[in-house]
Amino acid sequence: xxKLLANALFMSTPLILGACGEVVAERxxxxxxxxxxxxxxGAWGGxxxxxxxxxxxxxxxxxIACGVLVALLYAVTTIHMQQNQVVMGTAxxxxxxxxxxxxxxxxxxxxxEPLTVKPLPVLSxxxxxxIPVLGxxxxxxxxxxxxxxxxxxxxxxxxxxxxxxxxxxSTGENPEAVDVAGISVSRVRLLAVLFAGILGGIAGAYYxxxxxxxxxxxxxxxxxxxxFAICFLGNWNPLLALGAGVVFGTFDAIGVYVKSLGSxxxxxxxxxxLPYLLTILLTVVRRRFNAPAKLGTAYVKER
Numbered sequence: 001x002x003k004l005l006a007n008a009l010f011m012s013t014p015l016i017l018g019a020c021g022e023v024v025a026e027r028x029x030x031x032x033x034x035x036x037x038x039x040x041x042g043a044w045g046g047x048x049x050x051x052x053x054x055x056x057x058x059x060x061x062x063x064i065a066c067g068v069l070v071a072l073l074y075a076v077t078t079i080h081m082q083q084n085q086v087v088m089g090t091a092x093x094x095x096x097x098x099x100x101x102x103x104x105x106x107x108x109x110x111x112x113e114p115l116t117v118k119p120l121p122v123l124s125x126x127x128x129x130x131i132p133v134l135g136x137x138x139x140x141x142x143x144x145x146x147x148x149x150x151x152x153x154x155x156x157x158x159x160x161x162x163x164x165x166x167x168x169x170s171t172g173e174n175p176e177a178v179d180v181a182g183i184s185v186s187r188v189r190l191l192a193v194l195f196a197g198i199l200g201g202i203a204g205a206y207y208x209x210x211x212x213x214x215x216x217x218x219x220x221x222x223x224x225x226x227x228f229a230i231c232f233l234g235n236w237n238p239l240l241a242l243g244a245g246v247v248f249g250t251f252d253a254i255g256v257y258v259k260s261l262g263s264x265x266x267x268x269x270x271x272x273x274l275p276y277l278l279t280i281l282l283t284v285v286r287r288r289f290n291a292p293a294k295l296g297t298a299y300v301k302e303r
Contacts, residue, residue: 012249018227033089042204067201172292
């Protein structure tokens with residue numbers, strides 16, 4: 001049970017990261033539907049960078065760059081060209097699937113055996129990791145997980161305790177007022193989407209070089225969309241998104257655990273599908289969402 005709970009926190013980390021980026025972006029009115037593509041390109045870039053340089057640090061930096069590139073593509077087409085956010089997000093996701101597969105083969109060919117890197121090590125916090133039960137669950141995680149726990153309250157503070165956070169939230173509620181105040185709505189939204197790209201790139205790399213130490217085209221398998229759903233279920237609040245992320249991570253961990261047991265009573269695919277079934281169930285059960293007023297709406301500056 002202790003190992004299962006520790007693994008739940010481990011697996012919730014990328015979902016929380018992606019959801020936090022999505023919260024910031026959607027607070028400005030930008031529905032970053034390209035999150036799946038950002039995750040995938042981050043996973044690809046992280047693995048390629050880490051494998052070629054033998055450095056996980058370089059891998060995560062490459063993942064950030066890849067996430068920013070995808071976010072920039074999405075931002076330019078939706079903010080400056082004012083294209084439909086849902087349509088462009090879907091197109092970018094499909095594009096990234098093809099790009100990742102193509103360039104992986106260009107760089108590595110078709111290897112006979114899977115290419116691997118050593119994933120992120122577990123960092124035990126001195127003294128605290130020795131606490132019975134809680135020490136194993138909370139204080140024997142990797143660096144990205146620890147940083148995620150710091151990130152959530154930091155984003156919460158940013159949104160609700162700073163003038164920048166007020167600007168971000170106002171941009172999603174009343175962009176006209178922000179514009180009248182002399183603040184560029186396009187710039188605010190662009191920066192928010194790029195922030196989502198940074199966190200999404202790291203989240204994607206978490207799967208490839210933070211967890212299994214390899215890259216496959218199916219490595220993300222819809223988890224970017226789960227992070228997207230967590231933002232909604234968390235009511236666009238980083239703290240609530242943290243709770244929702246842990247719930248999804250727990251179901252993900254249960255699926256992996258039961259699958260490892262090899263029990264024939266239930267098909268292993270059923271437990272693999274648990275996080276996705278939970279997404280549908282919770283979205284249906286929760287009928288009311290307090291979304292930003294201008295979420296998904298392009299802003300056209302009046303001349």
